[in-house]
C-alpha cells in the first residue's frame with residue numbers, strides 16, 4: 001500500500017468552527033481515512049508536526065507569539081500550507097480589535113468590564129504575549145492555498161482534499177466560495 | 181440611420197452615439213465588472229474594475245465613449261487578473277469582515293470577489309481606523325466598508341437634492357464626509373427614503389433595524405452571480421446615455 005497522505009491541522013486565533021465544519025464531511029471521513037492520516041492536530045492530540053507532513057490546514061489568524069511559533073512550525077513541516085477560513089485569511093472577528101489599542105482591550109476585559117471580580121490583567125510568564133494587532137497568516141509565511149468561509153463548508157474541505165489527492169489543481173466553483 | 185458597432189471579445193455590439201463602452205455592452209447583454217458605475221448616474225471612473233482593453237490600451241469602460249470600429253477586450257485572463265488585484269486592494273484598504281456585515285450576500289464588492297474567484301486578499305491588510313456614524317435614528321454610516329465610489333454623493337446631490345455626502349482628502353487619505361456642521365448624519369436632511377441611502381453597493385450605508393432580514397440562501401448573490409444579477413437589473417436602464 002502506498003503511504004498515506006499526512007494531514008496536520010491547528011487552530012490559532014480561531015474558534016474551532018472550521019474544524020467542526022471539516023468534521024461535517026460526516027461519513028466521508030471513512031473514505032478520507034483510506035488515503036490520509038492525521039498528524040499533529042487537535043483531533044489526534046499530537047503536539048508536534050512530524051518532519052514531513054503533506055498538507056497543513058491552519059485555522060485562525062495570529063493574535064499572540066505562540067500562534068506565530070506554531071505557524072512557523074507548520075510552514076517548516078508541511079509541503080502544502082492552507083489558510084482555512086476567514087480568520088486565517090483576513091484576521092476575522094479577532095481582528096476587529098485592531099483599531100482599539102491593546103492596552104484598552106485588556107483594561108476593558110479584565111479591569112473595567114461588568115461583573116469582573118478581583119480585577120487584574122493576567123501576566124503569568126507562561127502566557128504567550130499578545131501581538132499589538134491580529135494578523136492573517138499570509139503576512140508571516142507563504143501560504144499555498146486559501147479556503148474562504150466562516151467557516152468554509154464541509155464540501156469546500158472535501159472538494160479541496162479530493163482535488164489534491166487525485167492530483168488535480170484544487171479549485172472552488174462559485175457555489176463554494178463564500179466570505180461568510 | 182447608420183448602424184454603429186464595436187466588437188467586444190470578437191462579438192459585434194451595436195451602440196448609439198454618445199454611449200460609453202459599458203452602456204453599449206450592458207444593452208447588448210455583455211457584463212463588464214464594475215462597482216462605481218451605476219447606469220442611473222453620471223460616471224465617476226474611480227474604481228477601475230471596469231478596465232478593458234480598447235485597441236490595445238487599458239481604458240475604463242464606464243467613462244470611455246464607444247467609437248465605431250473599436251476592438252474591445254473584456255473577458256480575458258489578463259484583465260480578470262487585474263480586476264482581482266483591484267478587488268483585493270479594495271478589501272485590504274478598508275475593514276471588511278463579511279461574517280459580521282449586514283450586507284453580506286447582497287454586497288457588490290463581495291459578489292465581484294466571488295465572480296472573480298478571489299479566495300484571498302493577497303496584500304497585507306491596512307486595518308485603518310475609520311469613524312462609524314450611528315447618530316441618525318434610521319440611517320447608519322459605517323465607513324469601514326466604504327469603497328469611495330461616490331454613488332451616495334451623486335445620488336444625494338443629483339436625485340435627492342440634499343448634498344449630504346462628499347469625498348474629502350486625497351490619495352490614501354480620501355474619506356467620506358457628511359455635510360453638516362457637526363459632521364454627523366443626524367444633523368442633515370437625510371431621510372430613509374432617499375436614493376442616497378439605497379444606492380451604496382457595499383455595507384457602508386445601511387437602514388437600521390433591517391439587517392439580516394433576508395435569510396442566508398435567499399440573498400441576492402446566493403445562487404446567481406453578479407454578472408447575471410447586474411445584467412437583469414441594468415439592461416433596461418442602459419439604453420439612456422449618461423456618457424461623455
Ligand code: SF4
Nearest residue numbers: 276278281284287383
Ligand atoms: S461591505 Fe461587502 S465586502 Fe465589506 S464586509 Fe460587508 S459584505 Fe463583506
Ligand code: SF4
Nearest residue numbers: 326327329330332380
Ligand atoms: S458610502 Fe457607499 S455609496 Fe457612499 S462612497 Fe462609500 S461605498 Fe460609495
Ligand code: FES
Nearest residue numbers: 214227228230242
Ligand atoms: S466602474 Fe468604471 S471605474 Fe468604476
